[in-house]
Amino acid sequence: MEEILTSEVPGLYGGLKDAESSPSTYVWYLSSDxxxxxxxxxxxAFEISERVPGTPLIEDVSMDDN
Structure with a gap:
């Protein structure tokens, strides 16, 4: 899954660069049962439903849950 983090991470404006100002990529791995x-x-991809408006959080996890 690929996500744009600019609006999610405070202070992140544009692309990441390493100490030599070369473009860099942030990779994050998440694992769980x-x-x-x-x-x-x-x-x-994941077989996780999209959020259904009005559905309680305890029913099922959706891709929109934070």
Whole structure:
């Protein structure tokens, strides 16, 4: 999954650069039993429903839950 973090991380404006001002990439890995049980067989996406307005958080996890 790829996310743009500019609006999510305070003080992050534009691309990241390393100490030599070369473009850099921030990679974050997250693992959990929940994700393992909801990943597609080809491991390219998750089978997690989109948020249904009005649905209580305790019903099911959605991609919009923070």
């Amino acid at each position: 929940f994700l393992d049980s909801h990943v597609r067989a080809d491991r390219t």
